[in-house]
Amino acid sequence: xxxxxxxxxxxxxxxxxxxxxxxxxxxxxxxxxxxxxxxxxxxxxxxxxxxxxxxxxxxxxxxxxxxxxxxxxxxxxxxxxxxxxxxxxxxxxxxxxxxxxxxxxxxxxxxxxxxxxxxxxxxxxxxxxxxxxxxxxxxxxxxxxxxxxxxxxxxxxxxxxxxxxxxxxxxxxxxxxxxxxxxxxxxxxxx
Ligand SMILES: CC(C)(COP(=O)(O)OP(=O)(O)OC[C@H]1O[C@@H](n2cnc3c(N)ncnc32)[C@H](O)[C@@H]1OP(=O)(O)O)[C@@H](O)C(=O)NCCC(=O)NCCS
Numbered sequence: 001x002x003x004x005x006x007x008x009x010x011x012x013x014x015x016x017x018x019x020x021x022x023x024x025x026x027x028x029x030x031x032x033x034x035x036x037x038x039x040x041x042x043x044x045x046x047x048x049x050x051x052x053x054x055x056x057x058x059x060x061x062x063x064x065x066x067x068x069x070x071x072x073x074x075x076x077x078x079x080x081x082x083x084x085x086x087x088x089x090x091x092x093x094x095x096x097x098x099x100x101x102x103x104x105x106x107x108x109x110x111x112x113x114x115x116x117x118x119x120x121x122x123x124x125x126x127x128x129x130x131x132x133x134x135x136x137x138x139x140x141x142x143x144x145x146x147x148x149x150x151x152x153x154x155x156x157x158x159x160x161x162x163x164x165x166x167x168x169x170x171x172x173x174x175x176x177x178x179x180x181x182x183x184x185x186x187x188x189x190x191x
Pocket of ligand 1: 097
């Protein structure tokens, strides 16, 4: 019903709601193996009921103001999303995360979508610190954090047990004044 254009290539950021369950399941069927290499996101979504339940859970977190998720559509097809989680407006902190199905990678969709999400968190919600947490081996994810101008805070050694393997977690962050300063410097930013 409403969407934010991410550029002139048919990519859009839209609300991802429980009624998208069928589309969400089809998207995860195309991307589950790729998406779950380092994170559990989507691994529990295996049929229409679990797809609907997951989207309802996210809708509940949005209502509680503890997480805010959005889907990315490319030419009318759901291909991924971005989300703010551990969202704490009073403390001024949140984490952000993202996922794409493999065919949608390499086009800057997540970087472009994330700029809107961080703008919203910083400008409209008064978030001061935005955190990015990624397994050390997840180079594509870490590249997004770098592309967004984040600072590498450090490593939480072997903090993430995933599919039987203990991964180091890199923690990256950006602070609201840094984001505003970078945005002011970046002529191509569309805000
Ligand atoms: C993390 C993930 C979303 C990154 O996907 P991605 O496509 O590499 O990231 P972006 O959408 O920002 O695209 C960046 C790529 O598009 C290119 N690109 C093209 N146009 C661009 C634009 N306008 N802006 C930025 N990058 C652009 C970049 O050069 C880069 O390509 P490269 O990897 O060849 O250098 C993806 O790997 C994924 O879904 N992984 C599985 C889930 C996951 O691990 N999520 C993160 C958990 S911490």
